[in-house]
Amino acid sequence: MPDTERLSDEALDALLFLSRLELSPDERSRLKRQAGEIISHFDSLSRIDTSDAQADHSGAVDAGSLRADEIGPSLPVPAMKRLSGNFLDGYFAVPKIIEGE
Amino acid sequence: MMDATKLPVVEILSLIDDGKLSSEELVKAYRAALEGDRASAKPLNAYVEFFDDAGDLARAADARRKAGERLPLLGVPFAVKDNISIAGRALTCASDILEGYTSPYSATVIERLVAAGAIPVGRTNMDEFAMGSSCEYSRYGATRNPFDRDRTPGGSSGGSAVAVAAGMAAFSLGSETGGSVRLPASFCGLYGLKPSYGRLSRYGLVAFGSSLDQIGICARTAGDAALILSVAAGRDDHDETSADAPVPGARLEALPRGLAGLRVAVPGEFSGIGTDPEVASAFERVISLFEKAGAAVERISFPLLKSCIALYYIIAPAEASSNLARFDGIRYGARVDGGKGLFSLYSVTRDRGFGPEVKRRIVVGNFVLSSGYVDAYYKKALAVRTLLVRELTGLFGRFDLLLSPTSPTPAFRIGEKVDDPVAMYLSDLCTTFANLAGVPALSIPAGATKSGLPIGVQIAGKLFSEPLLLGTAAALRGEGL
Amino acid sequence: MGIERAELIVGCEVHVQLLTKTKAFCACENRYGGIPNTRVCPTCLALPGALPRVNRELLDKSILAGLALNCTVASLTKFDRKNYMYPDLPKGYQISQFDMPICEGGWLDIDVSGTTKRIGIIRLHMEEDAGKNLHIDDRRSYVDFNRCGAPLAEIVSKPDIRSAEEASAYVQGIREVMRFIGVSECNMEEGSLRCDVNVNLHVTEGVGEFATPIAEIKNLNSFRSIRNAIAYEERRQLEEWKGKRVTLQMAGKQTRGWDDDRGVSVLQRTKEEASDYRYFPEPDLKPIVVTSAHVERIRAMLPELPRVMRARFEKDFGLTAYDAQVLTTSSSIAAYFDAAAAKSVDPKKAANWIQTEVLGVLNTQGITVDEFPVPPEDIAKLVDSVQSGINTISMAKDIFSRMINSNMSFDALMATRVQTRNADGSAIAAWVDEVLAANPKVVEDWKRGRKNAALWLMGQVMKKSGGTADAKLANAILERRLQALQ
Numbered sequence A: 001m002p003d004t005e006r007l008s009d010e011a012l013d014a015l016l017f018l019s020r021l022e023l024s025p026d027e028r029s030r031l032k033r034q035a036g037e038i039i040s041h042f043d044s045l046s047r048i049d050t051s052d053a054q055a056d057h058s059g060a061v062d063a064g065s066l067r068a069d070e071i072g073p074s075l076p077v078p079a080m081k082r083l084s085g086n087f088l089d090g091y092f093a094v095p096k097i098i099e100g101e
Numbered sequence B: 001m002m003d004a005t006k007l008p009v010v011e012i013l014s015l016i017d018d019g020k021l022s023s024e025e026l027v028k029a030y031r032a033a034l035e036g037d038r039a040s041a042k043p044l045n046a047y048v049e050f051f052d053d054a055g056d057l058a059r060a061a062d063a064r065r066k067a068g069e070r071l072p073l074l075g076v077p078f079a080v081k082d083n084i085s086i087a088g089r090a091l092t093c094a095s096d097i098l099e100g101y102t103s104p105y106s107a108t109v110i111e112r113l114v115a116a117g118a119i120p121v122g123r124t125n126m127d128e129f130a131m132g133s134s135c136e137y138s139r140y141g142a143t144r145n146p147f148d149r150d151r152t153p154g155g156s157s158g159g160s161a162v163a164v165a166a167g168m169a170a171f172s173l174g175s176e177t178g179g180s181v182r183l184p185a186s187f188c189g190l191y192g193l194k195p196s197y198g199r200l201s202r203y204g205l206v207a208f209g210s211s212l213d214q215i216g217i218c219a220r221t222a223g224d225a226a227l228i229l230s231v232a233a234g235r236d237d238h239d240e241t242s243a244d245a246p247v248p249g250a251r252l253e254a255l256p257r258g259l260a261g262l263r264v265a266v267p268g269e270f271s272g273i274g275t276d277p278e279v280a281s282a283f284e285r286v287i288s289l290f291e292k293a294g295a296a297v298e299r300i301s302f303p304l305l306k307s308c309i310a311l312y313y314i315i316a317p318a319e320a321s322s323n324l325a326r327f328d329g330i331r332y333g334a335r336v337d338g339g340k341g342l343f344s345l346y347s348v349t350r351d352r353g354f355g356p357e358v359k360r361r362i363v364v365g366n367f368v369l370s371s372g373y374v375d376a377y378y379k380k381a382l383a384v385r386t387l388l389v390r391e392l393t394g395l396f397g398r399f400d401l402l403l404s405p406t407s408p409t410p411a412f413r414i415g416e417k418v419d420d421p422v423a424m425y426l427s428d429l430c431t432t433f434a435n436l437a438g439v440p441a442l443s444i445p446a447g448a449t450k451s452g453l454p455i456g457v458q459i460a461g462k463l464f465s466e467p468l469l470l471g472t473a474a475a476l477r478g479e480g481l
Numbered sequence C: 001m002g003i004e005r006a007e008l009i010v011g012c013e014v015h016v017q018l019l020t021k022t023k024a025f026c027a028c029e030n031r032y033g034g035i036p037n038t039r040v041c042p043t044c045l046a047l048p049g050a051l052p053r054v055n056r057e058l059l060d061k062s063i064l065a066g067l068a069l070n071c072t073v074a075s076l077t078k079f080d081r082k083n084y085m086y087p088d089l090p091k092g093y094q095i096s097q098f099d100m101p102i103c104e105g106g107w108l109d110i111d112v113s114g115t116t117k118r119i120g121i122i123r124l125h126m127e128e129d130a131g132k133n134l135h136i137d138d139r140r141s142y143v144d145f146n147r148c149g150a151p152l153a154e155i156v157s158k159p160d161i162r163s164a165e166e167a168s169a170y171v172q173g174i175r176e177v178m179r180f181i182g183v184s185e186c187n188m189e190e191g192s193l194r195c196d197v198n199v200n201l202h203v204t205e206g207v208g209e210f211a212t213p214i215a216e217i218k219n220l221n222s223f224r225s226i227r228n229a230i231a232y233e234e235r236r237q238l239e240e241w242k243g244k245r246v247t248l249q250m251a252g253k254q255t256r257g258w259d260d261d262r263g264v265s266v267l268q269r270t271k272e273e274a275s276d277y278r279y280f281p282e283p284d285l286k287p288i289v290v291t292s293a294h295v296e297r298i299r300a301m302l303p304e305l306p307r308v309m310r311a312r313f314e315k316d317f318g319l320t321a322y323d324a325q326v327l328t329t330s331s332s333i334a335a336y337f338d339a340a341a342a343k344s345v346d347p348k349k350a351a352n353w354i355q356t357e358v359l360g361v362l363n364t365q366g367i368t369v370d371e372f373p374v375p376p377e378d379i380a381k382l383v384d385s386v387q388s389g390i391n392t393i394s395m396a397k398d399i400f401s402r403m404i405n406s407n408m409s410f411d412a413l414m415a416t417r418v419q420t421r422n423a424d425g426s427a428i429a430a431w432v433d434e435v436l437a438a439n440p441k442v443v444e445d446w447k448r449g450r451k452n453a454a455l456w457l458m459g460q461v462m463k464k465s466g467g468t469a470d471a472k473l474a475n476a477i478l479e480r481r482l483q484a485l486q
């Protein structure tokens, strides 16, 4: 399959939505080609037999080792103001949210 | 006065101990080197910021020493990649999207080094969000290689490598996701350590591929790397993936030395794929050094290594697509609000804020995780990764070290691969396996090309075998490397 | 061909906010309300480089909740990232659980119109809450991250629910159990219990059976809205089926919002991709091994659950269903009654006393039963003293208020009274004779074998003495006089 067709326009639109990216037409077509090329290099993996490769969880930790439920410090409000110019009246202001957006 | 800017940490400390050098003088000399370079025709562009108060901090360290205080790194200036948080300092990851952000907290590794007396003197350039192998994808422009200013220093921790190589810091911290410390170290003639996954806390390191990321060390000697690692390593309650593993000795003398009896594997998969002839001959020289010193070198085949690039470029972008979702313009950093509602705030902020390579990886990452593709790509990659870990564990049962060039080529030209992502990705051919398997790997300077470009070789060992790697590197030096 | 049958199918997803001191993945305090954005840190604000750490109580309270719902606890569990971007979700993903939830396969019994029904529970998983978006003015929204990262247990039922009433009873049952075992306050107004319902119809027409598109109605925040939304949706889907005949296979699932004011559900336009959550294992957290010893330690903390307790109260203590219900509204009241009933000769009387007197005091003083100074054993003694005629009701009430105010025990108060007790046999005999003379009918009852009549007469004697008569002596004199009348 030619690399340009690895990603359909609809698929790319969906990915750009998930990525929260809006690209110029030029950038969009370049990205479509390059992403297609990159993806085509992944095909080699399909030839590897992984039927016997169940994830092992040898790195798992014991329940008893988890963080104790003790209150620690939070950030002071002035730190919030330094983070954002949109920290208004104690809140982070954003454009009006329309439910389901 | 002597030129102290190219001295290793261990020597700096003994000069300071003997009163022949002060921390303040050293910082002044680094700053002078930086300013001299800035005035040159093709500045290296290693630092994105050299802290104004670095001299003050050095003077304070000198005063503490005078007052009798003794700490393992008291007064040693170091450079920090611009993706590791330092409280009260800007942090950008070389990205427009973090414009104006100052971290309110320090990375655990920074806290430990500072507690040991070391002085962070500046932030170094990098590929945006550590995505790249050349230090070209940066809002601050490319960093140049001090050995040939038309070439890249390698990436993504290019600025950190150059700061040390060009005499602007005693050592530096970089970050590793697929070779980002080892590659620039090899291009700049330094030791580059990628510690075992979990050896160093990731708290405060801006996440790229969380299951692969580790803070790495650029140093002039293996002994320096050992000292810095011993100070920074160990379990951190802020990072559940940090390991409670014993820390290697701070003193190089304490590390295992000598090459006799070492079992060294040389996988055929890393040679013959466009390997530069000068790299190949430097590599053969290292093999013969090992053999001469009594190590058993065996050429082996390890086919899965060929899949590591594909594996890496699935897993790292998948995790990155999620890790970079927090850069949304809502709570910090740049916000571009076109006044067209929430989605537009997100998408315009991110379109302007991220460079092309970051966007490529976010899109590819979302692709390999999206419904309909997740099984064929992401889950398949996880399964192959499991096989890789299993087979590598087996290999390290039979061998002490895995030896390869760090990169098939010496430093490439600026602009050479910048528009060809796949070619750029192949720079990581020999390095990604260590991140995927979590094992430690060290790039060791191994001579230079006729035109003077440094060449690096890489040794990797089983999990938490840093003492062996560093001791081996020191022994190789003793054998004339 | 007409519709022969349209069966309503409902499944519930209930989010329960867990009562822990700190948030799920950071050490910020987990508390409702307060000044916005004051309980946030690098981790829950998703600052660059910050990492999560699992709160041990998130795990343990989730296990306790799962055990209370008869679930199996996983021996190995892990967290996953659920990716979607929204202003109240700072990381752009929610740490949740995908394929290895902490608990699976349980059930909850509910009572609807006199019969018991078992509702299956598919799973209970751990996750973190989002922040809160406030819509104060027309230009902007405002985000408060105090709630962001609060620990949640999400309980997913099987689609076993067949009516709006069952759904309401199910959610009430979940709330009762969660409150009873102390893992959550389940306060719907404060949002510590939230409910999403999945609703559709299975329509039978001739030989065919068709499923209508599932509507997921999110964030129902009262029992009334749960009932109304399901009832509305049942009607709406039936009408839509008659008109358009669109099946689940054709249209899939849709998300609807519930407009409580207008009493209608409204289709929410969401991009199809928006629900592609791209789950993958959370690389910042390791999988967790839960040993059976750990589970058993938690199981040992599981109290008797309210349904079981009510049945026992009715059977063993003869309580009415209503009384049993009142006495199991909280685990501490239930335990208080249980202890009193165990010591009392008449648990029903103890139940009455607790319901009217004890709960009354708790109410007026605004305290919990744990703060109430009178131990349940003393309530038993008090009630029994009335029963045996040692105290009249009004005397008992007096002792009760003195126990509360003086912090003295029942025995201590009785002992002080004994010191002022009238042990003058002739005076007592006179009171006895007066009582017998004034109550000939009761004396007749006693003669016919009603032993309780003697107790009642004894109470009258004590009353006459103003509580001062030595009860033992009085009882002996009364007994002697009655025997003489025999």
Ligand SMILES: [Mg+2]
Residues within 6 Å of the ligand: C096, C127, C154
């Ligand atoms: Mg959920």
Ligand SMILES: [Zn+2]
Residues within 6 Å of the ligand: C023, C026, C027, C028, C039, C040, C041, C042, C043, C044, C045, C149
């Ligand atoms: Zn927090």
